[in-house]
Structure formats: C-alpha cells, structure tokens
Amino acid sequence: MNILIIGSGGREYSIGLALQKDKNVGKLYFAPGNGATDRLGENVPLNDFAELAEFAEARGVILTIVGPEAPLVEGIVDLFRQRGLTIFGPTAAAAQLEGSKIFMKNFLARHHIPTAKYIETDSLDEAVGFIATLETPIVVKADGLCGGKGVIIAQSHDEAKVAAADMLAGSSFGDAGTSIVVEEFLDGYELSVFAICDGKDYVVLPAAQDHKRLLDGDKGPNTGGMGAYAPTPLVTDEIYAKLDEQVIKPTLKGMEEEGHPFTGVLFIGVMVVDGEPIILEYNVRFGDPECEELMPLLKSPASELFLKAATGELANAEIAFYDQYAVGVVMASRDYPYKSSMPAEIIVDEINHEVLESNSHISYAGVSREADGKLYATGGRVLVCVGLGDSIKEARDRAYMLVGQVHFAGKQCRTDIAYQALKEG
Numbered sequence: 001m002n003i004l005i006i007g008s009g010g011r012e013y014s015i016g017l018a019l020q021k022d023k024n025v026g027k028l029y030f031a032p033g034n035g036a037t038d039r040l041g042e043n044v045p046l047n048d049f050a051e052l053a054e055f056a057e058a059r060g061v062i063l064t065i066v067g068p069e070a071p072l073v074e075g076i077v078d079l080f081r082q083r084g085l086t087i088f089g090p091t092a093a094a095a096q097l098e099g100s101k102i103f104m105k106n107f108l109a110r111h112h113i114p115t116a117k118y119i120e121t122d123s124l125d126e127a128v129g130f131i132a133t134l135e136t137p138i139v140v141k142a143d144g145l146c147g148g149k150g151v152i153i154a155q156s157h158d159e160a161k162v163a164a165a166d167m168l169a170g171s172s173f174g175d176a177g178t179s180i181v182v183e184e185f186l187d188g189y190e191l192s193v194f195a196i197c198d199g200k201d202y203v204v205l206p207a208a209q210d211h212k213r214l215l216d217g218d219k220g221p222n223t224g225g226m227g228a229y230a231p232t233p234l235v236t237d238e239i240y241a242k243l244d245e246q247v248i249k250p251t252l253k254g255m256e257e258e259g260h261p262f263t264g265v266l267f268i269g270v271m272v273v274d275g276e277p278i279i280l281e282y283n284v285r286f287g288d289p290e291c292e293e294l295m296p297l298l299k300s301p302a303s304e305l306f307l308k309a310a311t312g313e314l315a316n317a318e319i320a321f322y323d324q325y326a327v328g329v330v331m332a333s334r335d336y337p338y339k340s341s342m343p344a345e346i347i348v349d350e351i352n353h354e355v356l357e358s359n360s361h362i363s364y365a366g367v368s369r370e371a372d373g374k375l376y377a378t379g380g381r382v383l384v385c386v387g388l389g390d391s392i393k394e395a396r397d398r399a400y401m402l403v404g405q406v407h408f409a410g411k412q413c414r415t416d417i418a419y420q421a422l423k424e425g
C-alpha cells in the first residue's frame, strides 16, 4: 500500500522509517518532507489540501498520515474524508482539543477530568482578579496555536498581570492571545502519554518523558523538546490505570457524545503531582521528539496501527511493542531556539560497531540536501540520535555514542537525557 505522510520534521521521518520496515507498505510520499526523507520515499512539494487529495487519488495512496497540528486544526482530515480518502488524524472540530486551550480546559471541566484550577477570559479585570487568588508561580496561556510558545510561567503576581495584559492587547501572540487561560502552577514531574484512537477504541503507547528546556538540569529557555525516552519507569501500573479510567476513557466518550469522535493521536501532557496524574494539555498529534523513540519500539507493522485507527477497526488489532527502551537525543543548531543558523554540512562518521549499528539510528529533521548531494543542517532541531537497549542506561549510552559520530558546525545537545529515570537507580 502507498502511504502519504504530511509534515517535514524528525517525527515524520521516524514514522516513515517505521513504515519502511513494514512489508505491507509500497511507496512512501512525504509532503513536503525534508532533505533526508527523500531517502525513505519521494518528497512532494505540495501544501494545499485539495492538491494533496488529488495527489493521493492519482498515486493510489491508501492512507495519509498527518504529523503536525496546523493542517489538522485547519481541516485536512475533513477534506480528505469528504473525498472518500482514508486519513489518520482528527477532524478540525476534534482538533480543537489542541487548537483552543479554552475549548480544552472547558472540555476537561465538563467531563470531570483532573486539571489545574483555571479561568478563561478576554477581560483583563477578570484575569487580574483571579491572579490575586493564586499563589506564585502563575501560568498564563494564549488560547490559540502559538507553536509551543504561548505559555508564560510568571514568578510574581505583577509578572502574571503584565503577561495577561500583553496577551489580551494582542501584542505578544496576536489573535491567538486575545482570549487567555490563567491557571495554577502544578509542581510535579511531566510525562507525555499517547493514545492512538479510532473514535471509540484506543491503544496506549509506552509512556515517554520529554526534556523541554534547552540546557542540562532543565535550565534555559523552553524548546520544542531536546530529547526523550520511553517507556519511563515514572509511570507505574497505578498511574497507567488512573490515566485510563480518569482521562482517556472519559475523553473519548466525551468527544463522541459531543459529536466529535476522536481519531488519531491523543497526546496527553500530564503532570504527576503527589502520585495523581493531572492534565496540563492535550495535543492532537505525536510529540516531537517523543515519536522518534516510540516508533522504533513498535513491534507490530506500523501500517496496521495507523490504518486500523483511521478506519475504526482498532478493536480487532493486536498491537505489540518490543520489551526494550529507546532514548533520543536532539542535536540542534547553534542559535536554537532563538534564531535560525547558517547552513552547516553534516558529517556522520562510519560506524564500525555491530551493536551500535543495529541498535541506533538517526531521525533527520531540520536538514536539506544541496545540489552537491550533501546533507546540511538548516537550523532548529536538526536531527535526533536514537539508541535502543534492554535498559534505559544501555539505550542512553548508545544514543550518546551515536551523537559522538555526528558533526556539524555549531551543534548543541543536552548531555543528561533520561536523567530522571536514571537517578532512580
């Protein structure tokens, strides 16, 4: 079967890599893809949804998988379905779980799903009144999509008021911030939990932990994620059971009752506070870099998981995972996350180590292939070095051995990915 993957990041590369190993898969297309996805399939320079649907029809694409949130929120799934095409992802209405923080928070409240105490408002007076009732730090969020940057964690009441005022005036995030959520700060450890959903049934993937800050020890600015690992021992059976009963089941039931059955990836951003999972947010797509670690753990054919989810048949799918760990270390360009950097050639040393060769790989993200045929880092998060192993430590060591083989001017990465799991012993 031919498959079209929408997106251009390491996440989409890793989905392509999993599908490439699947003997049911014929040709892979990436729209638009990046400078390395053309090694896995064919890059298609299209963005327009109708043109993409025409392409899928013309090339006998059986399944389209959408990586990023923006096309989901803008309705790519609705358009493909209207044309009778099979596509993995939520409709625009269901994607509001990520597209609008207010929709998400009100949904959680309606269905009694645990989340931080909050108000949503477009009135500065109301925001200021609520801020006065909270202890610091205080969290202020723009309503709409801001590419992961619409959250301010204010250390004082005054800072929270200024953040709320700036957002409401449209000066920080434009229209995305003309309504805001103000909420209490949750102090705990953060997890990324993914459920692949077909509207009714779901498969929970091994829980992952991301590292959002730029620098070791969780210091520095927030980024899209500097590395992740899975499964994390920080999720006990008890927490999985609570997530299942208190979060995933009521979410799918609630979305169905409200007329927007959820199909695709439900990405649950969880803060565990005193052993209780509290929902920070939903996203409606895979996390990046979490996807890069989860895809290699998938033992079942990747096409089965995505196709059965897209066609409402997960109830009769048996999805298995390897009993292993994966650790992914992001290598980013010099000026990430502040600004883009000059292109830099990527050189990967030859790997003369059998164990490393079969237990590690690179997922490419911010790269382009130039006329000279060489791969260049083009800014942002450039690639993810993924290691696999029978323990987190083994997987981590392999990921960092691979990092040592990769060179480009200005490369930066964290040296402590998975530290929270390893400090447990």
Ligand code: AMP
Binding pocket: 116, 139, 141, 148, 149, 150, 151, 183, 184, 185, 186, 187, 190, 212, 269, 280, 281
């Ligand atoms: P979001 O865009 O909602 O995922 O927020 C970005 C990041 O801000 C999250 O991944 C958390 O690390 C942090 N964050 C968001 N809301 C809260 C909260 N209520 N308490 C503590 N940290 C938060």
Ligand code: GLY
Binding pocket: 148, 210, 224, 225, 283, 286, 287, 288, 289, 290
């Ligand atoms: N790694 C977190 C995200 O993709 O939002």
